[in-house]
Structure formats: structure tokens, C-alpha cells
Amino acid sequence: MDEAIKAPLATQAHQAPHIPKVQPPPHAVSRLRAERLARSSKPFLARGGIKGVRCPGCRLVPSHCLCGLGLLQSTRAGVCLLMADIEPLKPSNTGWLVADVVADTFAFGWSRTETDPALLALLADPQWQPYVVFPGEFVRPERVVHTVDMVDVASHAQDGGLPSKRPLFILLDATWAEARKMFRKGPYLDALPVLSLHPAQISRYQLRRSRRDDHFCTSEVAALCLELAGDVAAAHTLEAYLDVYTHHYLRAKQQLPADRAGEAHARLRAGMV
Numbered sequence: 673m674d675e676a677i678k679a680p681l682a683t684q685a686h687q688a689p690h691i692p693k694v695q696p697p698p699h700a701v702s703r704l705r706a707e708r709l710a711r712s713s714k715p716f717l718a719r720g721g722i723k724g725v726r727c728p729g730c731r732l733v734p735s736h737c738l739c740g741l742g743l744l745q746s747t748r749a750g751v752c753l754l755m756a757d758i759e760p761l762k763p764s765n766t767g768w769l770v771a772d773v774v775a776d777t778f779a780f781g782w783s784r785t786e787t788d789p790a791l792l793a794l795l796a797d798p799q800w801q802p803y804v805v806f807p808g809e810f811v812r813p814e815r816v817v818h819t820v821d822m823v824d825v826a827s828h829a830q831d832g833g834l835p836s837k838r839p840l841f842i843l844l845d846a847t848w849a850e851a852r853k854m855f856r857k858g859p860y861l862d863a864l865p866v867l868s869l870h871p872a873q874i875s876r877y878q879l880r881r882s883r884r885d886d887h888f889c890t891s892e893v894a895a896l897c898l899e900l901a902g903d904v905a906a907a908h909t910l911e912a913y914l915d916v917y918t919h920h921y922l923r924a925k926q927q928l929p930a931d932r933a934g935e936a937h938a939r940l941r942a943g944m945v
């Protein structure tokens with residue numbers, strides 16, 4: 673999914689749903705992408721070169737636009753994407769999909785030398801319990817957890833107890849080599865618990881999704897985390913949306929129309945009822 677999408681065939685134009693005239697305000701990943709583009713001295717060219725106009729709302733060509741699906745939802749958990757420098761610019765970055773679904777998605781560019789004060793403020797915000805999502809085998813065992821606090825906020829508050837904190841999943845949106853560097857060289861992450869996804873949860877997911885390997889993309893990891901936190905509807909929406917997005921992306925690349933009545937779209941719609 674790394675190559676740029678080619679321009680749609682002119683013959684497809686008649687059936688193209690057009691980019692909505694009124695776009696919702698850009699989400700955190702979209703804003704980060706715009707900031708990163710503004711800092712670039714030369715235009716970013718994805719492998720294969722970017723051809724054709726892209727929709728600013730979904731990054732697809734207009735004929736394959738996925739805006740207006742109404743996927744955004746409130747969840748108990750939040751997602752904080754720490755993105756490697758070039759990541760927001762990649763047309764296939766799936767952190768973007770997380771921000772399309774999870775209302776409380778935050779995104780920050782990672783740099784070895786500078787830390788965004790807004791990231792530090794977020795991590796210090798008492799409403800959140802941040803977890804760094806990272807494989808436990810690379811971490812001191814005392815930092816590793818496999819579950820998150822599932823206490824129901826409302827019932828807890830009714831009991832007169834302190835409301836439990838909302839889980840905030842910090843995902844390192846990067847290649848594996850970059851993610852290891854980000855994990856080691858981000859001192860603000862050192863004090864935080866590390867959520868290591870449990871092999872049993874991973875294999876259940878693989879079974880459900882007919883996946884053979886465990887190299888998950890960012891939106892898949894986010895879906896697994898949301899499920900752990902009890903945000904099951906959002907987790908399933910994100911899973912189905914990844915399939916829909918992948919379908920549209922690949923069909924655009926092949927210069928073929930997307931099948932909006934197909935199986936992936938049907939599953940996404942079913943999950944939204």
C-alpha cells in the first residue's frame with residue numbers, strides 16, 4: 673500500500689461521487705500532515721509519484737472518496753499517535769483512519785531533540801491513564817501490563833469513589849526500527865506502563881480476520897486496544913473501515929471503480945447500526 677494512487681480513468685468520472693463541498697474540520701492527523709507539508713522544502717513524492725487530485729478529507733482520488741461515512745464516535749479510550757517524521761505524509765498511513773473513527777485521537781510528530789509541550793500536557797492530564805503500546809519482550813517486566821482498567825466511570829462515580837481514568841493508548845506510528853528508537857529515546861514515556869497485547873488476543877484477532885502474520889498496521893493495533901478498553905463498537909468499525917479503505921485504495925491504484933455495494937462496505941454498514 674506504499675505506492676501512490678494513480679489518477680482515475682477519465683471514463684470513471686461519470687460515476688464518481690464528488691468530494692463533499694463542505695469538509696468537516698481536519699482531524700489531528702490531517703492537521704499534522706498539513707504542518708509537516710508546510711515545513712517541507714520540497715514536495716513529498718510517495719513511491720511511484722502522486723498523480724491526480726486527492727481529496728483532502730480522505731487522501732483518495734475523488735472517484736474513490738470515502739468522506740461523509742459518518743464514522744466518528746465518542747469512545748471511553750483515547751488514542752495518541754506519535755508519528756515518525758515522514759509518516760503523516762504517506763498516502764497509506766492508517767493512523768489517519770484511527771482519527772476518522774475515534775473522536776479523541778491526538779497526533780504528534782516525533783523528534784529526538786524536541787518534544788511538543790502539548791504532548792507533555794496531554795500525558796499529564798489527570799483524566800487520562802496513558803499506556804505505551806509496545807511488545808513486552810523488549811521492556812522491563814515490571815512495566816508491562818496486558819489489560820487496562822475497565823471500571824465503569826458512571827457507576828464508580830455513583831459509589832462516591834473517584835472516577836476511573838480513561839485509557840489513553842500511545843501508538844508509535846512508524847516502521848519497527850523507528851518505533852524502537854522512539855521508545856528508547858522518549859524520556860517522557862519511561863514512567864508509563866507498557867501495554868503489551870496478549871498473544872491470546874492477537875490470535876483471536878488473527879482468526880477473526882484470517883490473518884497469518886502479526887505485523888499489524890496502526891489502525892489494527894488501535895482496534896485491538898479499543899477492544900481491550902471495552903470500546904467494542906469503535907474497534908469493529910475501525911476493523912471494517914480498514915478493509916473498506918484498503919479496497920478503495922487498491923481499486924484506485926488499479927484504475928478500477930470501487931465496489932460500494934461489496935462485502936467490506938456491507939460489514940462497515942452493519943457495524944454502524
Ligand SMILES: [Zn+2]
Nearest residue numbers: 727730737739
Ligand atoms: Zn474524501
